[in-house]
Amino acid sequence: DRPPKEIKTLEDRLRSRFEQDLIADIQPPDLETRIAIIKRKAELDGVEISDEVCEYVASKIKANIRQLEGTVKKIKAKYYLDGEKPTINSVQGIISDILNNDAPPEVTVERIIDEVARTYGVSADEIRSQKNRSANISNARHIAIYVTRELTTLSMVAIGEEFGNRHYSTIIYTIQKVQKMMEKDRKVKEIIDDTIKNIRDR
Incomplete structure (x- = not known):
């Protein structure tokens, strides 16, 4: 979650790998790098983790360095509590907790409409309404429909039902219209991309 230069616990070799070429700091580290991070963090925390367990953890925790370090901390706490060396079986629960706690909340139509309404200064009811056709509200509604298509698995028919029982052909037309506007x-x-990012990050 941090730029490579700010991660003081990484060895120079790993830091160099992160900084090479155009690798973005949001790109998950590869398996070899994740294993090295786990081993280094375990060494710093004074907990002995076997190669087998390191590889297992690295194969499961893939998102970011924060998750890897958090997993090692939890393994250390369990190690001192149980007095036994970490095994694959003993770390499975820890990994499950880490992944579940960091799982992003489900994107719902309500969240999408609320975010678009906030961005455009209108109400959620106005976006859902069949009656209000003012330019600003219509624009917000169109974008909410487009974002719903992007961030959910709802069918065109289901999306239409969420937005005032509009016909699916209207939904298709609206999405195409927004795509052309973006082009x-x-x-x-930029506004739509920011809206999508805000919804995903919440």
Whole structure:
């Protein structure tokens, strides 16, 4: 979650690998790097973790360095509590807790509409309404429909039902319209991209 230069616990070799070329700090580390991070963190925390367990943890925890370090901390706490060396069986529960706690909340139509409403200064009810056709509200509604298609698995029919029981053909037309707007207007694309990011990050 941090730029490589700020991660003081990484060895120079690993830090160099992160900084090479155009690797973004949001890109998950590869398996070899994850194993090395786990071993280094375990060494710093004074907990003995076998190669087998390190490889198992690295194969399960893939998202980021924070998760890897958090897993090692929990393994250390369990190690001191139980007085036994970590095994694959004993770390499975820890890994499950880490992954479940960091799982992003489900993206719902309600969340999408609330975020779009906040961005455009309108109400959620106005976005859902069949009656209100003012330009600002219609624009917000169109974007909410597009984002719903992007972030959920709802069918066109289901999306139409969420937005005032609109016909699925209207939903298809709306999505295509927003796509064209994004192609022509960079500012519109930036607003929609930011909206999607905000929803995913919440």
